[in-house]
Amino acid sequence: MDRIEQLLKKGLKETHGGKAGKTPLCPDETILLDYLGQKLDKYERETIENHLSACDFCLSQLSIAYEASRQKDFAPMPKNLASRAKTLFPASQGGKKDKPKTKEKLFLAATIFCFILSFLIPRYFMQCLAAGLILGIRWALESEGGRTLIMVLGSLRKHSSDADEATPPRLKNHIDSKQRH
Amino acid sequence: MDEQELIRRCIEKDKPAWDIFVGKYGRLIYWAIHKRLAASSFAYDDGDVQTIFQEVFLSLIEGEKLKQLKDARAIAGWLAMVASHKTVDFMRQKISRDKHFSDTGDAPPVNDENYKQELIANDLVNIVKMVIETFSPKEKIILHLNLFGEKTHVEIAGITAIPVNTVSTIIARAKEKLKTELAKKGIEGYN
Numbered sequence: 001m002d003r004i005e006q007l008l009k010k011g012l013k014e015t016h017g018g019k020a021g022k023t024p025l026c027p028d029e030t031i032l033l034d035y036l037g038q039k040l041d042k043y044e045r046e047t048i049e050n051h052l053s054a055c056d057f058c059l060s061q062l063s064i065a066y067e068a069s070r071q072k073d074f075a076p077m078p079k080n081l082a083s084r085a086k087t088l089f090p091a092s093q094g095g096k097k098d099k100p101k102t103k104e105k106l107f108l109a110a111t112i113f114c115f116i117l118s119f120l121i122p123r124y125f126m127q128c129l130a131a132g133l134i135l136g137i138r139w140a141l142e143s144e145g146g147r148t149l150i151m152v153l154g155s156l157r158k159h160s161s162d163a164d165e166a167t168p169p170r171l172k173n174h175i176d177s178k179q180r181h
Numbered sequence: 182m183d184e185q186e187l188i189r190r191c192i193e194k195d196k197p198a199w200d201i202f203v204g205k206y207g208r209l210i211y212w213a214i215h216k217r218l219a220a221s222s223f224a225y226d227d228g229d230v231q232t233i234f235q236e237v238f239l240s241l242i243e244g245e246k247l248k249q250l251k252d253a254r255a256i257a258g259w260l261a262m263v264a265s266h267k268t269v270d271f272m273r274q275k276i277s278r279d280k281h282f283s284d285t286g287d288a289p290p291v292n293d294e295n296y297k298q299e300l301i302a303n304d305l306v307n308i309v310k311m312v313i314e315t316f317s318p319k320e321k322i323i324l325h326l327n328l329f330g331e332k333t334h335v336e337i338a339g340i341t342a343i344p345v346n347t348v349s350t351i352i353a354r355a356k357e358k359l360k361t362e363l364a365k366k367g368i369e370g371y372n
Contacts, residue, residue: 003370004356004359004360005328005356007305007306007309007359008309008313008324008328008355008356008359009328009329010306010309011306011309011310011312011313012313012321012324012325012328012329014306014309014310015310015313015314015321016325021269021270021273022266022269028249029249029259029262029263029266030249030250030251030259032262033251033252033255033258033259033262036255036258036340037252037255038342046318049318049319049322050318052318052322053317053318053319053321053322053325054318054321056325056329057269059322059325059326059329059330060217060220060265060329060330061262061265061266062340063326063330063332063340064213064216064217064261064262064265065257065258065259065261065262066258066336066339066340067216067261067336068209068212068213068257068258068260068261069255069257069258069261070339071212071257074208074209074211074212075208075211075212076208077207077208077211077234078227081207081211081231081234082203082204082207084231084235085203085207085234085235085238086199086200086203088235088238088239088242088243089194089196089199089200089242
């Protein structure tokens with residue numbers, strides 16, 4: 001690098017103000033990618049260029065994105081890093097997401113089946129109805145909506161009893177006397 | 182499985198897809214972290230790289246950052262930027278933490294000769310700053326990429342979507358302009 005280049009570098013560093021990180025004015029990664037992919041209109045491009053001309057951070061982001069998109073092969077990394085990154089995934093969520101829903105549907109189908117059966121076989125009407133009722137309760141407990149409803153009811157009951165307990169004795173007496181009148 | 186499908190399944194928290202994702206893009210993220218660290222004067226070790234690497238993946242899976250990606254074909258560039266951003270955040274945090282512990286507040290002693298040289302250097306920088314202010318944003322970007330990013334003219338042309346010849350002309354003209362200004366002010370040794 002010759003002396004004039006060194007001088008230009010120093011001057012550019014001074015004019016950029018030495019911002020090291022992202023500021024609230026910095027565009028997000030997707031906009032920078034759109035700039036790189038020439039997907040912005042003329043006005044947007046100019047706005048981004050105005051920002052880039054004074055922001056070290058965004059310019060280096062753009063530069064690294066360009067290089068990464070051009071590079072085909074990357075140097076190998078330590079194996080333990082990848083295996084640790086794989087364990088970051090929440091284990092409970094892997095592939096088991098749909099199981100409760102299937103169970104829920106099964107209980108609903110069995111409830112309907114028992115209900116219909118109770119009319120088809122009058123001899124076992126009560127038995128089928130009871131089985132349908134039990135399965136229906138299981139379905140309500142399994143379903144997310146049912147569980148929420150139970151939680152809401154429980155909380156309401158607790159809240160109302162708490163409110164009763166929280167009422168000061170003097171106020172309670174006042175209410176009671178009013179009711180008596 | 183194409184990129185779009187892989188990302189969709191990762192967003193839906195599909196474990197096998199996540200394993201493929203880590204295997205496919207781990208090296209790119211590792212490269213981007215190293216690239217960013219090497220470009221700074223920050224002193225780092227393997228432990229730092231490992232911490233940043235985990236933080237990048239954690240932000241992707243927990244923070245659901247993947248949802249922000251609009252075009253799956255641009256994933257390489259996007260991931261490199263995410264990794265680079267995390268690296269900068271890590272460096273800033275570590276620097277501010279170290280500064281907090283090592284800040285003794287002792288100023289270096291003032292030397293007359295040093296002071297004179299500093300004044301001359303400041304004068305020079307002010308002239309350069311004045312010249313730089315006359316450049317357009319595009320010209321500043323090109324100079325910055327060339328001098329700081331050490332990018333070739335072809336690479337700069339690729340980033341800025343400006344023809345290579347124009348990039349070369351802008352760089353040469355900027356240097357010439359600065360030389361002329363310095364000569365006008367009677368500052369020698371830059372021709």
